[in-house]
Every structure is written in C-alpha cells, then in structure tokens.
Amino acid sequence: MTQGVDNDNGPSQKERPEVRMRARDLNLWYGNTQALHDINLDMYSREVTALIGPSGCGKSTFLRCLNRMNDLIPEVRLEGRVELDGEDIYDHSVDVVQLRTHVGMVFQKPNPFPKSIYENIAYAPRLHGTGTSRAELDALVESSLKRAGLWNEVADRLDTPGTELSGGQQQRLCIARAIAVNPEVILMDEPASALDPLATATVEELIHELKDNYTIVIVTHNLQQAARVAGYTAFFHMGKIVEFSDTDTLFTNPTEQRTEDYITGRFG
Numbered sequence: 001m002t003q004g005v006d007n008d009n010g011p012s013q014k015e016r017p018e019v020r021m022r023a024r025d026l027n028l029w030y031g032n033t034q035a036l037h038d039i040n041l042d043m044y045s046r047e048v049t050a051l052i053g054p055s056g057c058g059k060s061t062f063l064r065c066l067n068r069m070n071d072l073i074p075e076v077r078l079e080g081r082v083e084l085d086g087e088d089i090y091d092h093s094v095d096v097v098q099l100r101t102h103v104g105m106v107f108q109k110p111n112p113f114p115k116s117i118y119e120n121i122a123y124a125p126r127l128h129g130t131g132t133s134r135a136e137l138d139a140l141v142e143s144s145l146k147r148a149g150l151w152n153e154v155a156d157r158l159d160t161p162g163t164e165l166s167g168g169q170q171q172r173l174c175i176a177r178a179i180a181v182n183p184e185v186i187l188m189d190e191p192a193s194a195l196d197p198l199a200t201a202t203v204e205e206l207i208h209e210l211k212d213n214y215t216i217v218i219v220t221h222n223l224q225q226a227a228r229v230a231g232y233t234a235f236f237h238m239g240k241i242v243e244f245s246d247t248d249t250l251f252t253n254p255t256e257q258r259t260e261d262y263i264t265g266r267f268g
C-alpha cells in the first residue's frame with residue numbers, strides 16, 4: 001500500500017477509498033525559489049491524511065494550496081492542478097470565498113473572532129445565507145458546538161467572548177466555526193501544537209470522530225499524533241513527497257530510506 005513519488009500504486013483498486021481531493025503535478029514558487037516539486041497526492045473521503053516531514057519541507061505550503069490560501073501571499077506562482085471532487089479549484093471560474101466554505105481551515109494558534117461564542121459560529125452562515133432566521137442559527141450553533149464536543153462546556157454562556165475560553169476550548173470553537181458552513185474538507189495546520197497534553201488529547205479524539213463525516217488533512221510535527229489520528233500519511237522532504245501510504249505501513253515498513261531515517265529520528 002505504498003506510493004513512492006514517481007508511481008501511482010497507492011492502495012490496491014479493491015480497497016481504494018473515494019478520492020475527495022487530489023493534487024496533480026503541483027509545483028509552487030515563492031518568487032524564484034521553488035518550494036513544491038511535482039506533488040501528486042490523493043486525499044480520501046472520510047479519512048485523515050497526515051503531512052509529516054522536517055521543518056521547511058513544504059507541508060504548510062502544500063496545505064495552503066488546498067484552499068488557495070497561498071493566493072494571499074505575493075509572488076506565489078503555481079503550476080499543476082488541485083481537484084476537489086474532480087474540479088480544478090484553480091480554474092478561473094472558481095469563487096475563492098465559496099471554495100473556502102467547502103474546504104475549511106483550522107490554524108496552529110486558536111484564532112476565534114473577538115466576538116461572542118455564538119457569533120463565532122453564526123457569523124459565516126449568516127454571511128453566506130445558509131442560516132437566516134434566529135431559530136435556524138440557534139440550531140446551527142448548537143449542532144456545530146455539539147459536533148466539536150464543546151456544547152456541554154459552553155451552552156450556558158454563549159454570549160461570552162470566544163477569546164475568554166481556554167486554549168483547547170478556543171481550538172474546538174474554531175473547529176465548530178469551520179464545521180458550521182458544512183465543508184467537505186477540513187485542513188488543520190498543527191492544530192494541537194499550542195495546546196497542553198490534555199487539550200491535545202481532546203482535540204485528537206475530536207479529529208478521530210470528525211473523520212466519519214469529513215475529509216481531514218493535517219500537518220503535524222508530532223509523529224505519535226500522526227500515528228494516532230491519521231489513516232494515511234505523506235512524508236515530505238525538500239518540497240517533494242518521498243512516500244505516501246497508509247500510516248501503519250509508513251511507520252512500520254517504509255519503502256524509502258529517507259522515510260525510515262526521519263521516523264527513527266535520524267534527522268529533522
């Protein structure tokens with residue numbers, strides 16, 4: 001079940017899960033410096049895919065390609081395709097704001113809006129017209145907070161500022177905010193690295209539960225975390241994918257020497 005960089009073996013046809021997002025021959029430059037080289041990666045529906053690799057190898061750059069966050073960085077140039085359900089998200093007809101409702105993002109540092117817990121959830125659905133009446137919004141706030149495992153902790157204080165929650169609660173609030181617009185894919189850039197071990201465990205459990213309904217792509221420095229939460233793992237090195245396979249195979253029986261060196265702590 002291992003996919004090297006130059007082939008497309010992947011999981012066998014019989015057990016191949018449904019592909020939700022796909023990168024094809026993706027290259028990216030910051031000015032004259034190439035940060036991604038010929039990236040080919042399938043990201044499966046209802047699975048967690050972890051992106052691992054040493055600092056500066058291009059994990060976050062690749063993650064940002066998946067909902068066009070790199071568009072915001074000057075001097076970025078990109079070649080190749082990124083598909084969501086077979087459609088190229090870089091096609092000129094794509095509405096980027098709309099795209100980001102399909103492909104949501106959770107960042108390393110929890111970044112709730114400086115608004116109430118309720119408004120953190122209700123803001124985007126109201127903006128996109130998916131919840132208009134107060135009753136609809138109330139129901140959406142409740143279901144999103146429940147899915148993010150936060151409802152029981154905040155149900156009686158929805159009017160307090162999101163920024164007054166603990167770090168772990170803030171991160172779950174940000175996950176609830178991402179869920180509220182009903183995305184198919186959730187991107188997570190080291191979502192637990194700013195959290196203490198207990199809050200990290202709660203967020204990891206949540207990721208595990210969310211996988212039943214979403215496609216999740218997570219950047220993590222924490223190899224144990226990748227092993228715990230991800231069904232599939234891609235190892236990046238120097239802007240390339242060295243190896244991609246199901247997580248068990250990648251950690252126990254990697255094909256590439258560089259993967260083995262990294263997971264056994266010989267570099268990175």
Ligand SMILES: Nc1ncnc2c1ncn2[C@@H]1O[C@H](COP(=O)(O)OP(=O)(O)OP(=O)(O)O)[C@@H](O)[C@H]1O
Pocket residue numbers: 030035053054055056057058059060061062073
């Ligand atoms: N905004 C930017 N402008 C110019 N170069 C950038 C920018 N962001 C990242 N880079 C460069 O692109 C390369 C990949 O960086 P990236 O942040 O994607 O790596 P990473 O694997 O996520 O690293 P880390 O694990 O340290 O977060 C690095 O050489 C980095 O210096």
